[in-house]
Amino acid sequence: MTDISPAHLQVMWNRLVAVVEEQAQTLIRAAFSPIVRECGDISAGIFDARGEMLAQAVTGTPGHINTMAEAVKHLRARFPAETMKPGDIYMTNDPWLASGHLNDFLLMMPVFRQGHVVGYTSCTSHLVDLGGLGMGPEGSDVYDEGLLIPPCKLVDQGTVNTLLMDIVQANSREPIANEGDIYALIACCEAGAARLAAMMNEFDLSDLDRLSHYIIETSRRGTLDAISQVPEGRYINEMTMDGYDVPLTLRATLTVRKDGLHLDFAGTSPCSSKGINVPLNYAAAYSVFAMRCIIGPDIPNNAGSLAPFVVTGPPGCILNAEHPAPVAMRHTLGQMTPDLVLGCLHQALPDLIPAEGASCMYDLPMRHTADAARDGGRRFAIELVHNGGTGARPTSDGLSATAFPSGVFGSQVEIAEAVAPITIWRRELRPDSGGAGQYRGGLGQVIELSSAIDQPFLVFLSVERLENPAAGRQGGRSGAPGRIRVSGRVDDIPGKCELRVDAGERLIFETPGGGGFGDPAQRDRAAIQSDVKCGVVTPGAAQALYGVRT
């Protein structure tokens, strides 16, 4: 092998990162699922001939980190490279192989050069509907939740398997959108493969070995360097979550050694009977994301930067749900794992870790009721996405109404009202919802909405932190818990259920605030005055929490 200068290798690495980002953008633009458009719930990656990941797009949801790498390894084991032909594409939506629930489809395509497989491209996207009970926690097992496609060859030397496509369409309420999304995934794989082949041409590479070695070794070295800054030890953290019907314990033990981090979920509650269970691949993706926010965030995701992070959990615990547990809403608890992991890391690095935040997004799918549709009312479906506050950081306040750990986009009121018959009467920050501290937690928001056409509608809820608010750190106070109400009803609404809102009623939901960081007594007086002046802290709370009269 000829020696290639580090500058040339770096140019090629930059190119690979650019290619996966391009693929990701193309997928997002072509996708029919609102969660893809608003959250970028997709991924794209490039792998070497051994199936080692060289580059992965940074997209809106960290749920695909690692899961894609594992899935490609699995598909390669199932379908030996010798049997692959140019133009083949493989596919699965198995939650335990792809990305934790049936909606996520993963495709993988081999890249050929001179008759040999030299690498792979892969991409994942969230499809709108796979039949079953659909996106909600009500399934009792994965069979209730819809169609599962085991690893299979979707495209054989350029020819799409029409039976497979027919099956995916026949088992969906949105067959046209599903078909469109799968074709977009195919196009994305093909574009990635073409770009990789073109790059190898341009730089006259017969294989990716030297480049792969450079990327993986540089990243691994940098990551181990970053890990060596974390004091060795065992750090244990436990959190109580609302759960579906009974509170749940999430427990993690983080073992830090110079050669890597090991996270284990022993002590975590067993699976729920309903679909908030999390396959390990998904829990690991969010956990590793959180660790990488602190440890080596400047290093791109690839086999080298990810290898030092190992995540395990006792089979059957809610963060290592096994087939056939229902997993449709695996993100509800999956998005809580960063707070769990950061609680461990905080013990090792007390000055670098933010407080807990709202974390779980308030994803509110709504649609017409069956009776309204039967009586000739308007049919509609919309999914609003909103967030609470993030935890206060060690040197600054938390962010109000901002997504973390996911990167979802909040919906715009004018767009929601244009496409669905709802009126949103209020969307404002919740004063006093940010946990008090030297640095204040981010504020939650309050949203009030009703039918715009005096017709009942349904909301499918699977949200967290109504009972268990985001905790502060280093003496910071908890943020406000979330709350869901319907005007005129006495009792609050639980966080996980199917809710009917009648004509004339207003649904009022308040997203949680983030926890505070540090002793409130240490907060800068001017910051408190400014909070009161801006109305994010009320004078009463300033007096009660900070002892400041305004």
Place this chain on the structure above:
Amino acid sequence: MTFLAPLRLAIDIGGTFTDTVLVDAADAVIASTKTLTTHDNPAEGALLGATRALADATASMTDIIGFIHGTTLATNALIEKRGARVATITTEGFRDILEIGYERRYSQYDINLQKTDFLVPRDRALTVRERMSASGEVLIALDEASIADLIAKLDDCKAEAVAICLMHAYANPAHEQRLRRLLQDVRPDLRISISSEVSPEAREFDRLCTTVANAYIQPLMARYLDAFASAFKSKGLRCPILMITAGGGMTTLHTAGQFPIRLVESGPAGGAILAARIARENNLGAVLSFDMGGTTAKLCLIDDATPQTSRQFEIGRAARFIKGSGMPVRIPVIDMIEIGAGGGSIAAVDRLGRLTVGPKSAGSEPGPVAFGRGGGDPTVTDADVVLGYIQPENFAEGQFAIETAAAEEVLLTTLGMPLGLDACGAADGVSRIVDESMASAARTHAVESGKVLSQRTMIAFGGNGPLHACRVARSAGVSRVLIPANPSVGSALGFLFAPVSFEIVRSRYALLAEMDIAAINRLLGDMCREALAVVRQGDAEAPITTRRSAYMRYHGQGHEIEIALPDRAISAEDLKSLTAAFETAYSAQFSRPVPGMNIEILNWSVHLSTPMRPLSEITAQPRLRHIQPTRTKRIFCDVSGVFREAAFVPREVLRPGDHLSGPALIAEPQTTTFVGADFTLDVDMRGTLILTRETQSD
């Protein structure tokens, strides 16, 4: 000097330099100047530039019949936070539109990131009771009784300007208009921007941001435009001054004063107009314009001599030019990507041992190490000096000496030693990394636009564009590059080819198959009348071209595609062809349509414009002449990887028909064109340099 009167003058005031170009009646450049921008009073530098250019041409201010101006003042005021104290008034229940935004962090892994400053803190965010529905029906009447209270609050927070953005005001502006009237009755001097005029599009966050930005710079820009106009009038200017907008058209001072937000990014727009003009002259269908200066590079896709446009733009992105980190502004703009890559971009080796370039820039002060003005970090320019592409001889018209040894030294110690490279290897690395990042940005932009990059012709200009054009083209797979005459004043030159135009985009949601055709026709008719009135202020008689469009998408998708509508009222018979047009455009971008899926429209636009300036007729073919260079310079050949001699030719000696093979350096006062070893150079009848890459055997 002889010229064909009357004259036209263009002035582009940039962050560092003010460029002035004077052309005669045949659009031939008869003088151009580069003077330092005078930040305290920009008109001063502009006057100096104009006076010099006129003196060079032995003409006077009274000979000028067309005066076009563009300035970064509006953009800079927003970036440097030098605008007015703005208060917002939004619908009750929606006080926090700015702070909530899209609820996202622009950088996934950065837990310490700070949100963008949207210029109006919460204590200046006021609300009023009222509500429109999405279709523009009044759900809650405007609470006129609360006006006194609002006035008191505005006084209280000492607001100098007000941005009003009420829910769904794009669908029915009545409450915004009424509220403005009521406020102005009491406070006639208060400057008020209303969202239904500034940016009548759905998406409350973007619309409010745009309205705030407009209000923020309005007092400043109004003062500036007044002062600028009177300064030139007092020197004898008789013709009206027209302003370049972000959309690439000209508009009057009156409209500019009303909607100063439309003046952002006018300099780069001028560059794109120039490139479009050159595309027309050379009959080029698919073009990539490449404008590289000292701190940033701007790229624009130009098809059929029309720059790609967009309806939004972000001001003041965070240091790394991250998407989503700036203030979104929804106005019609020429769609450009701007990346932090310029001559002053700083190169470094990061903690992983990776060579990185930019986006941090040494700017013009202290500048590259080779300029010897105190710069200590290796830059792209330093690399170009070490590689021999920038020759010390008469650099920047001899304004300062190039210190080659210092550049070599810093490249070796800062980059070469950690990477195990010599100074030249490090310089070559810097060049490859920065050129790849520009090519990459261009590729990504093309992919996002559903277009292909490699078949395009690149048109390169700006101080560093001609120097890096071949290298970026090679990285991008582009094999043809054009370097126009006067490339370092490309933006100002472009101003002179802009039409008088105005574009309005307005939201109204409709499913294509079931839309209320009469209502849409009324909407488009009103928009055309509104735009016509604006264009007629700038040109009372020229024929006008109207482009009507609808932004369509499949229901459920987020990406809209602009589809041209016929320039007349639409009828039910048109729906079929519009569906077909959308499906064709969709297929071009996504390889296949999605039959059976509903098509929806959220936005409608009209663009009214006077005709493009005619091209000068060229019939003669230049006579081929192989140039035998009399001088050579030693340069690093980025194709073979060794030093060799390159032809060194002053551009002024080149004549149409001249031909030579790379490597070569074509030197002119403000820039140098580097012709790579795999390129040949031809000069066309207009003096444009045409660089062609020898196609590879595979």
